[in-house]
Amino acid sequence: MKSAPFFLLISILLLLSSCEQKPAIFKEHQTVFQIGDNPAWAKKIWNDSNWKRRINLIPEGEIFWSRTRIDILKAPEDFQSYVLQIDPYGEYEIFWDGVLIGKNGNPGKEAELPPEGELWVTYQIPTHLSAEGTHMLALRLSNYYFPDHVGYYEIEIADYEDLLTDLLVKTSYMHVFAGAFLIASIYFLFLFLNNRKEYPTLIFSACCFLICGLVLTVFSKDYVPIHYSVHVIRLQIINSFLLGISFLIPYYFSMQFPYPRRGLSLIIYAVVLISIWLVNGHAFDYKTVSMTLSMWCFSFAVVAHGAYKKIRGARLVLATLLLSMAVFLASGFVVSLYTGLGLILLGMLYLLTLNMKAQRLAYERSLVRSTRLRLELLKKNIQPHFLMNTLTSLIDWVEETPKKGVLFIEALAKEFDLFNQIEDQTLIPVAREIELCRTHLEIMGYRKEMQYTWEEVGIDPEQKIPPGILHTLLENGITHSLPQEDNNVRFKLIYVSDSNCKSYTFLTFAKELKKRSDNKEGTGLKYIKARLTESYQSNWELISEPADHGWKSVIKIYS
């Protein structure tokens, strides 16, 4: 089972490495810009040597042109056609070798007309103009909404079929990826709703949801039309998702691998992340990389500390973190972002399953313990030492003094009846327990032909205690005591309670037979301790020690 996460990781890596590079079919030269408007600037041959390589600001949606020389290295084959993909900020007309091949919005009229066109568009290059050799791509643009963001765009020329296929493959894979995270997110949300103390499941669910949102926002651009004026919103959404992810993942690790001053370090980390998120305006790539690297470093520190402290699961998570860094170093940011997030989330999932297993085992152990205690209580009356000695005495009473024998049988019946009533309970009223003790003394009186007396002080009959614990103290008292001179053994139960503690003191007044061995804890005391743990976890105390008059046991239950 432990190898399953590694198998998944390796599969993802293989999948990524299988995306092979195709040979380039074009070469792009320096793009140059000129403010103004002249239809002749679309021509293939035009002297643009005095055009600028860069223009920082073109205010008020004024028309400007860009010209890019492009060498086609390999002409399309028969019945094949090339397309051009371009994503400039602005509304524009696009010319290929002087021929208008597309129009995106209304350049120069943006102030008057509503936004039109979309950011990512492909244009068909006429087949007769795709021959091997030099070509000219000219754009007539206006950039009304981001006048200081002129001329940043990427050009891609590809076979139409290939481009479609690549887009489809990439988009569908990434959506499957997002879908997996969505399902995980919903599943773990439901798990949390059914067990609201388990905050790690909630955080894991939130992480999965944010990653799903991130992937969908990034990879929906090819089918959701976005005007360039609103593109910043998309980038802000992406960065907000990343902000959430970058905080939650280390936070999750800090819950699983606690360390000193956790709260303070998390606040500092949150401040760092938010300041990266807020500063630097539109430098979105810079923000993305900074937040992701911060997340990795902080997570690494937390998990490495966990591994140093030998917390379960920390080593495997540390390995996934290192692996994600290896992917980053080997394949660059974009690939490693999704692979890395996938790897880290797998690590988190592994920790969650470890937790679940630990919880399940703890629950099973508690079930087993309760069953065992129930059986031990039941066994008290059928274990041979009690039962056979009682029956032997009983036979003797019946043979010798039948009337007393009947009383003996009645007492025995009553004790059995009381045991039947309490055997499946974890807490019973103390009055019931005392009744049980009195009946037991009656039986032992017939067996041992001794005078047993029972006294109680300050008992609140409605208080609840685990079944059989006073009875067990009584049995120990009977077994280990010899009567005093008047053939009497006396037991006394004292109840005292205050705001934070209830205390039962059980005193035996008798000749102590011999020192009870301290190193060997009897099954009776073990039973009492297990019962107290079952009902009060660790909020109890049991003292059992010799006293002047015989023996003294104190049970303290803290609230």
Added chain:
Amino acid sequence: MNILIVEDESRIAKRVERMTRDILGDNLTSLTHVDTLDKASTFIESPSLDLVLLDLNLNGDNGFDLLTTAVSGSFHTIVISANKDQAIAAFEYGVLDFVPKPFNRDRLEQALNRTLTKDKTGANEVKLLAIKKRGKVQLVPIENLLYVKGAGVYTELFLTDGTKELHDKSLEKLEQLLSHSFERIHKSYLVKMSVVKEIIVKSGSKYMAELKNGELIPIGRTKYKDIKAKWL
């Protein structure tokens, strides 16, 4: 007969006492009841004691420490216990009988008769013999025992490693306990028959048993016929 009852349940002790008096009648010389091990130990030292009726669970203690001490004594031990699952172990330690509680008069009589009639336990295999050595009780496995020689009220145990140990029980009492694999071939010798290699007839109708380790043990003239019939 001198009998000691060790039992912490007063009613049961009285029952045993009453029935024992009834069954043994004139055969009974003395009968004592104690309810703790400490009290029992002073009586156990008495050489005139013939039988101990022992409860294995005294005041919550494990009865086997007590049992080991008891079976090393010169007297026979009969266990009367509520824990039937201890019966096999008790027999292995060399008790004469195990009476499970609750018991009636017949079962107790059957047990007491074994001591009277020198009945051989036979069916139950003793696996250990308890011996007193330097104030402590030691258990010797029966498989290490070759033969037993009577020495007055005591006996000498001859072991496979060539050593010799003293035992407090008489040859008669041991014969009763060991009858499943040992044979009284002489008035002074009790021999494990599985270690006898052959029987040598010497001049003057003298018979000797040769053991596998080469030792020669005399065979009583009166015993020879029985042994020949039973073992050869």
